[in-house]
Amino acid sequence: MNENIIEVRELKKKFGDFIAVNSINFGVRKGEILGFLGPNGAGKTTTIKMIMGLLSITSGDIIIDGINLAKSKEVKEKLGYMSQKFSLYPKLSAIENIEFFAGISGLGKKKIKSKIDELQDIVQKDLLDRSVDKLPPGIKQKVALYASLIPDPDILLLDEPTSGVDPEVRRNFWQEIYNIKKRGKTILVTTHNLDEVEYADRIVILHRGNIIVEGEPSELIREHGVDSVETLFKEAVRDYEGN
Amino acid sequence: MIRLEQISKSFGKIQALSKLSVTFPKSRITIIAGADGSGKSTILRIMLGLVKADSGKIFLKEDLIRNDFSKITGISGYMPERFSLYTDLTVEENLNFFADINNVPFQRKERLKNILLEKTGMIKFRNRKAGDLSGGMKQKLSLSTILLSSPEIVILDEPTTGVDPLSRIEFFRIIESLKNEGKTIIISTPYLDEAESGDFIIFLKNGKILKRGDINDLKDNVPFKLIRLIPENNIFDVMNDLKKRGDVHKNFFIKGKYLNFIGDPESSILKGIRGSEVSEEKPGLEDIYMYYERKGIFENSDGSI
Incomplete structure (x- = not known):
């Protein structure tokens, strides 16, 4: 549990003169859910995109399962990603999306069929042929999560997966995340819904490209003498801003 | 201020709203809360004439609106779920553009622009391109663009999706000040924690009302x-x-x-x-919503249970 499956060392990202991520260091332990928090523009998505190899690094290193991301493209196969916009093709149906993602993951016809059969167990049949842009957000979210798991990644990176969905859908989603964790996967998740942070094993709070808080939610709450992660978050950001 | 009477709307086989009657009072924040697909946005769009109801009536200050929705849109500011900003224009250029298309006279525009930039804490960002703003700032700029026409009614469709908690608190502080100016505020949201900032709430499910009421009254009189x-x-x-x-x-x-x-x-x-x-x-509002939702108890169209 203490072994880091992701290690981020002195990671920096500059856009022109703007420092989006300022030489940060943190680790994601194998089999944990790490909550990655911060106000809009804190650098969360930028960090996740660098881990995914979707964005170049200005300086620093990302080590995944002992291998430096800069030195091996294969290591990316260990990663699954679900973005804020759910990474689905809006004009394709749920089935066509899964066929596409399974196809680019190199799965054979038989496997693709079994993936679609599995999908029918979790999404109502009459919705499967509808184009994704016409699906309710909760269903879209389910399909996107399912798509991100198709390559059977060891690590799942979820960028604001619960943005804009109602509390009941969020609850069901987190139940699913917990079930995925129980299958041995490691999960890095960003969210603005701070009540969800209670489900994370550890949290990292990022602000203006810097890590300002890191630890286990219950320990942090005790240590800082606050009633919730929400209060902790607000106080940490205000303290950083000096007011 | 605005009253909807027995409004129904279907999209194909889906009954989006079913004989819904609601009133949105002046100087109050009314929250429309419910799950995705419950009909929240449809109510707002029907009220603005963007979607035509299958049946029912809409009244503005007790005047029946037949087809002339400009009576409502002319005094309303509507912020849709996806902010409509010009990302290549600066904050100030966006404000100028929206003021101009609303025919706001020059002097009034300059005065309002400064008031809004001050109110939203965005004065120092006036020359930043909208595309380079954070989610919270984009949201405040979007709100400012609709306030340039000094609307009596402010309609916000899921305004805080993707916005961080600190920006959400600041946003509701601004909304509270608008209410105190006498505006009618109507907000749809799936987040029941922020619904606590409202005065009245309507819990919606499958186009029907589960429960509605004054938020303090609902919280003081829970049946469980x-x-x-x-x-x-x-x-x-x-x-x-x-x-x-x-x-x-x-x-x-x-x-x-x-x-x-x-x-x-x-x-x-x-x-x-x-x-x-x-x-x-x-119990808080989310607990109250869960009670009615899980029990499947709906209001009758006359407001009784």
Whole structure:
């Protein structure tokens, strides 16, 4: 549990003169859910995109399962990603999306069929042929999560997966995340819904490209003498801003 | 201010709204809350004439609106779920553009622009391109663009999706000040924690009203008891176990680190869950919504249960 499956060392990202991520260091332990928090523009998505190899690094290193991301493209196969916009093709149906993602993951016809059969167990049949842009957000979210798991990644990176969905859908989603964790996967998740942070094993709070808080939610709450992660978050950001 | 009477709307086989009657009073914040697909946005769009109702009537200050929705849109500011800003224009250029298309006279525009930049704390960002703003700032700029026409009615469709908690608090502080200026505020949201900032609430499900009322009254007169547990075992494992026991799990829902139970504090079901802490709590809006939603209790069209 203490072994880091992701290690981020002195990671920096500059856009022109703007420092989006300022030489940060943190680790994601194998089999944990790490909550990655911060106000809009804190650098969360930028960090996740660098881990995914979707964005170049200005300086620093990302080590995944002992291998430096800069030195091996294969290591990316260990990663699954679900973005804020759910990474689905809006004009394709749920089935066509899964066929596409399974196809680019190199799965054979038989496997693709079994993936679609599995999908029918979790999404109502009459919705499967509808184009994704016409699906309710909760269903879209389910399909996107399912798509991100198709390559059977060891690590799942979820960028604001619960943005804009109602509390009941969020609850069901987190139940699913917990079930995925129980299958041995490691999960890095960003969210603005701070009540969800209670489900994370550890949290990292990022602000203006810097890590300002890191630890286990219950320990942090005790240590800082606050009633919730929400209060902790607000106080940490205000303290950083000096007011 | 605005009254909807017996409004129904279907999209194909889907009944989006069913004989819905609601009133949105002046100088109040009315929250329309409900799950995705409950009909929240459809109400707003029908009110603005963007979607035509199949049946029912709409009144503005007791005048029946037949086809002339400009009577409503002319005094309303509408912020849709996806902000419509010009990302290549600066904050100030966006404000100028929206003022000009609303025919705001020059002097009034300059005065309003400064008031809004001050109110939203965006003066120092006036020359920044909208595309380079954070989510919270984009949201405040979008709100400012609709306030340039000095609307009497402010309609916000899920305004805080993707916006961080600190920006959400600041946003509702601005909304409160608009209410105090006498504006009618109508907000749709799936987030019941922020709904607490409203005066009235309408809980919607499948195009019908589950419950509505003054938020303080609803919270002071709940017809159930809320028990909060912190189980010894992982909360999701406990929920998985409850689901294996038939319908029992419908009385439970997870909220943060707590397992909430709606029902009798002496229930034997509770005794079967090993909990390190059990306490009775005052229900919040999310708990009240869950009670009506899980029980499937709807209001009648006359407002009775």
